[in-house]
Each structure stands twice: as C-alpha cells, then as structure tokens.
Amino acid sequence: MGNHNLTSIEQPIAEFKVGVDNVIFSVDTQQNRLLILLVKRKKAPFANFFSLPGTLVKAGESLEDAAYRILSEKIEVDNLYLEQLYTFGEPGRDPRENQDIFGERYLSVSYFALVRYEDTHLITKGNPQAVWHLLNDSPKLAFDHNRILDYGYQRLKNKLEYSPIAFKVLPEVFTLNDLYQFYTTVLGENFSDYSNFRARLLKLGFLTDTGLKVSRGAGRPAALYRFDEEAFAVLQDKPLVFI
Amino acid sequence: MGNHNLTSIEQPIAEFKVGVDNVIFSVDTQQNRLLILLVKRKKAPFANFFSLPGTLVKAGESLEDAAYRILSEKIEVDNLYLEQLYTFGEPGRDPRENQDIFGERYLSVSYFALVRYEDTHLITKGNPQAVWHLLNDSPKLAFDHNRILDYGYQRLKNKLEYSPIAFKVLPEVFTLNDLYQFYTTVLGENFSDYSNFRARLLKLGFLTDTGLKVSRGAGRPAALYRFDEEAFAVLQDKPLVFI
DNA sequence: ACAAAAGTGTTTTTTATACACCCATGC
DNA sequence: GCATGGGTGTATAAAAAACACTTTTGT
Numbered sequence: 001m002g003n004h005n006l007t008s009i010e011q012p013i014a015e016f017k018v019g020v021d022n023v024i025f026s027v028d029t030q031q032n033r034l035l036i037l038l039v040k041r042k043k044a045p046f047a048n049f050f051s052l053p054g055t056l057v058k059a060g061e062s063l064e065d066a067a068y069r070i071l072s073e074k075i076e077v078d079n080l081y082l083e084q085l086y087t088f089g090e091p092g093r094d095p096r097e098n099q100d101i102f103g104e105r106y107l108s109v110s111y112f113a114l115v116r117y118e119d120t121h122l123i124t125k126g127n128p129q130a131v132w133h134l135l136n137d138s139p140k141l142a143f144d145h146n147r148i149l150d151y152g153y154q155r156l157k158n159k160l161e162y163s164p165i166a167f168k169v170l171p172e173v174f175t176l177n178d179l180y181q182f183y184t185t186v187l188g189e190n191f192s193d194y195s196n197f198r199a200r201l202l203k204l205g206f207l208t209d210t211g212l213k214v215s216r217g218a219g220r221p222a223a224l225y226r227f228d229e230e231a232f233a234v235l236q237d238k239p240l241v242f243i
Numbered sequence: 244m245g246n247h248n249l250t251s252i253e254q255p256i257a258e259f260k261v262g263v264d265n266v267i268f269s270v271d272t273q274q275n276r277l278l279i280l281l282v283k284r285k286k287a288p289f290a291n292f293f294s295l296p297g298t299l300v301k302a303g304e305s306l307e308d309a310a311y312r313i314l315s316e317k318i319e320v321d322n323l324y325l326e327q328l329y330t331f332g333e334p335g336r337d338p339r340e341n342q343d344i345f346g347e348r349y350l351s352v353s354y355f356a357l358v359r360y361e362d363t364h365l366i367t368k369g370n371p372q373a374v375w376h377l378l379n380d381s382p383k384l385a386f387d388h389n390r391i392l393d394y395g396y397q398r399l400k401n402k403l404e405y406s407p408i409a410f411k412v413l414p415e416v417f418t419l420n421d422l423y424q425f426y427t428t429v430l431g432e433n434f435s436d437y438s439n440f441r442a443r444l445l446k447l448g449f450l451t452d453t454g455l456k457v458s459r460g461a462g463r464p465a466a467l468y469r470f471d472e473e474a475f476a477v478l479q480d481k482p483l484v485f486i
Numbered sequence: 487a488c489a490a491a492a493g494t495g496t497t498t499t500t501t502a503t504a505c506a507c508c509c510a511t512g513c
Numbered sequence: 514g515c516a517t518g519g520g521t522g523t524a525t526a527a528a529a530a531a532c533a534c535t536t537t538t539g540t
Contacts, residue, residue: 013302018332059254084329087306107259436503443502
C-alpha cells in the first residue's frame with residue numbers, strides 16, 4: 001500500500017497527469033542580481049507558498065509547447081533560451097495523488113529558461129501572478145520545487161561555461177564589461193580575471209567590434225561588440241570554454 | 244483535431260501513460276565492440292522491429308525503479324551505471340495514442356545505462372528477449388527510438404570525458420591498456436595518444452597500482468590498477484578531463 | 487589633475503600534443 | 514634474438530592564471 005518498492009508484476013499501469021514546471025532565470029545587469037521567476041500559490045496544496053511557474057499538459061500539446069505557454073502566461077519576452085531540464089516522478093511527490101494505490105500520479109517535466117531581464121514584462125492580469133525573486137534569497141517552495149530549482153541553477157552555471165546562451169539574452173550590442181558582469185553575477189566574483197576573460201573571448205573570434213562606443217559616467221568609453229552567429233557556427237562542435 | 248499548436252485554454256488536461264525506455268550500452272573489451280541492448284517486438288505497433296527495452300510505469304513505482312525493473316527483466320548484471328536521459332512527449336509519438344483528441348498520450352522517460360559486459364547475462368526466458376547489437380550497425384528501430392539512441396550515445400561520449408563512469412564497469416583491477424581500449428572503443432581511434440592518456444590519468448592520482456601484474460601473450464606484463472574512490476572523492480568538484 | 491572605467495601587455499605556470507625510445511616477456 | 518605489448522621521457526606549443534601598466538574619459 002503505497003510502498004515504493006512494490007513493483008511486482010500484478011501492479012496496474014499508473015495513470016499520470018503531466019506537469020511542466022519552469023525554472024526561469026534572468027540577470028538584472030544594472031544591479032548585478034540573479035533572479036528567478038516565482039508564483040505565489042492561492043490554492044491548496046501549499047497555499048501561500050511560492051512555487052515555480054507550472055501547468056498541466058493539455059491534450060494535443062507538446063511538453064515544450066506547455067513550457068512556452070506557462071512562460072507566456074506569466075511574462076512577455078522576446079529574447080530567451082529554453083531547454084528541458086529533468087523529469088521528477090516518484091510516487092508521492094505531489095500531495096494531490098490519491099493515497100489509494102490506484103490513484104493517479106503527478107509527474108513533473110521541468111524546463112530551464114534564461115530570459116532577457118530588461119526585455120521582460122510581468123503580466124499583471126491573470127492569477128497567480130509571477131514575481132522576480134533573488135536567487136540568493138529564495139524561500140521554501142511548494143512541492144519538490146527547491147530541488148528542481150537547485151538542479152536548474154547547476155544547469156545554468158554549466159551552460160554558461162561551455163555554451164553561448166548569454167548572447168541569447170544580452171542586448172544586440174554590449175560591452176565586454178557587460179558580458180563580464182553577466183558571468184560574474186551568475187558564477188560568482190572570482191570565476192575569472194577580467195583581463196583574461198576578455199582575452200579569451202576575443203581570441204575565440206565571434207565577437208565583432210561594431211566601432212560604436214558607449215560612455216557610462218566617468219571613465220573611458222567602452223567598445224560595443226556584437227555576437228557573430230556565423231563566426232560562432234564554425235566553432236560549434238569544438239569544445240568551447242568561456243570560463 | 245490533433246493540431247500540435249492547438250493550445251487554447253479550452254483544451255482538457257491530457258491523460259498519460261508513462262513509459263521508461265532504456266539505452267543500455269556495454270563495451271566488449273575482448274573484441275573492442277560497443278554494444279547496445281535491443282529487443283525484438285512481437286506485437287503491433289512495430290511488430291518485428293527492434294526497439295529499446297522499455298516498460299510502462301506501474302502504480303507505486305518510481306521512474307528509476309521502472310528503469311531498473313526493465314533492466315532486471317532482460318539481463319542479470321551487478322556492475323552498472325544508470326541515469327536519466329531525456330523525456331520525449333510530443334503528441335503522436337506513439338501510434339497507440341487515439342486519434343481522438345481526448346485520447347491518452349504516451350510519454351517516454353528515457354534512461355541511460357552502462358553495464359559491465361563480461362558480467363552481464365541475457366535472460367533467455369521471458370518475452371521479448373533482449374540481444375546485444377553492434378551500435379555501429381544498429382537497425383531502424385520502433386517508435387522514435389533511433390532518436391533516443393542517438394541522444395544516449397552522445398551522453399555516453401560526454402560522460403566518458405568528464406566523469407568516471409568507466410570505472411563502474413571495468414573489472415576491479417585493470418591495466419591502463421584495458422582502460423585505453425575502453426575509451427577507444429567508445430570515442431573512436433584517435434581520441435588521444437596512449438602515452439598522453441596514460442600520463443594524464445596517472446597524474447590525477449586516483450588510480451593505484453596494485454603491485455600485481457598480468458601477462459597477455461607475448462610482451463611485457465602489464466601492471467594492474469585499481470580505482471581509488473576516496474582519492475577520487477577529493478577531486479569530485481573540480482572539472483576533470485579524461486579525454 | 488585625478489579618479490574611474492576600459493583596454494593592453496608581460497611573466498610564470500600548467501596542460502596538450504607529438505613523438506622517440508627503453509623494458510620485459512614469449513616464442 | 515626479435516617481435517610484441519608495456520612503459521618512460523622529452524621537446525614544443527598552447528592555454529590558464531596572476532598581475533602590472535597604459536589609455537581615455539568625466540568632473
């Protein structure tokens with residue numbers, strides 16, 4: 001009765017509802033804050049707890065479609081990166097499952113997303129409403145969502161090191177310092193020296209100087225760079241390190 | 244009607260059966276063959292096609308439990324590595340889904356496994372029976388299983404480069420040449436020079452010389468090494484490269 | 487003039503790559 | 514004694530890491 005190891009042949013096939021839960025990050029480059037999108041639950045279970053934005057998958061809808069649907073219900077955004085994260089499905093992970101052994105199961109396919117902060121508008125109508133929350137100060141979440149969030153943060157850090165997702169989310173043109181601040185905000189202060197970071201990135205050859213400059217208060221104006229898709233495509237397969 | 248983009252709010256929540264499909268690799272170190280475990284389907288859909296060994300998740304059973312259950316129904320093995328791979332769930336991926344829009348859906352949570360070849364016995368009773376197949380010569384599989392297999396092979400290659408899964412599957416003691424052959428079989432001939440591979444691995448410091456030697460035909464006897472869990476644990480977090 | 491921000495260069499250490507060569511055994 | 518598989522060493526190139534220094538702006 002509810003025994004996880006009871007897998008004898010006589011057990012019936014389980015019936016599942018499939019939820020998609022999104023771990024949506026953004027980097028506030030103005031204030032160097034790493035943010036996570038959360039919603040406050042109105043209903044039981046876990047009423048008044050924060051949770052990851054999620055939804056149940058509808059008939060005719062793919063998992064990825066469902067992930068994009070949640071996203072578009074909570075925020076408006078043009079620039080983002082999204083990929084599947086992990087699937088959580090042990091019996092008992094959702095209290096809505098019947099105690100009855102024939103009861104339905106709730107499975108969560110989680111998705112990882114990174115969105116451009118400046119570009120994102122929270123949708124205020126609709127319920128529950130989503131809010132940005134500091135990752136460093138994230139609360140106890142509903143269900144097993146803290147575990148999913150941790151998993152997502154690991155993925156974010158890994159992705160940043162060997163794939164160009166930052167450029168999906170930075171403005172069209174950016175300074176090398178913008179890029180460095182972005183990395184620092186996600187990976188922590190001492191992930192790399194600025195000078196070495198800069199040299200490494202420029203040597204890779206897919207950042208092109210636009211010739212434009214931008215001045216931000218005192219100090220020398222910074223050169224604006226652009227991510228060159230074509231130059232990057234050539235390197236696509238080689239193991240890249242952005243560290 | 245079966246439109247993937249039909250995600251309007253009126254659609255009902257889909258009902259899912261959840262399948263677990265395993266991509267099970269082994270390396271035949273005697274003959275340097277990379278093998279994949281397949282079963283021949285007896286029933287429609289895809290009768291007489293090979294497929295990955297899979298099962299539907301039962302009531303009270305976790306996804307991982309289901310993955311281990313398939314494994315144990317097809318093979319007996321003591322030494323293995325297993326982890327979740329990816330979840331495939333677009334509508335229409337399984338022909339058993341009703342055309343009816345209210346029909347049930349079939350979702351596949353795939354698992355990746357690496358097992359010790361010499362240690363593995365195929366279970367001959369039971370139906371359908373599993374057989375080892377050369378990865379390089381794998382047939383057209385049922386469902387979307389070729390896609391899952393490709394995904395699994397990518398994972399295998401990546402894992403080998405930065406995590407010590409090979410040692411889960413090699414014998415307790417092994418020669419550095421055994422290890423090198425293992426890597427070569429999976430990654431291809433020219434992944435690295437033997438001498439450099441050897442030097443790199445030994446420098447990492449988690450391979451301890453047992454003092455034992457083994458002689459294989461002509462030539463100098465080879466030193467037998469052992470994987471030292473404790474010495475490895477220290478390096479756990481640092482980015483490792485076994486290339 | 488000087489602080490602030492951007493950008494360049496140099497030095498040292500470590501790692502990768504490509505080899506050449508020596509060692510121990512069976513036949 | 515020589516082929517065979519095992520093992521060591523070296524020389525060069527490339528990359529990582531630390532840090533000093535110059536340039537260009539605003540005030």
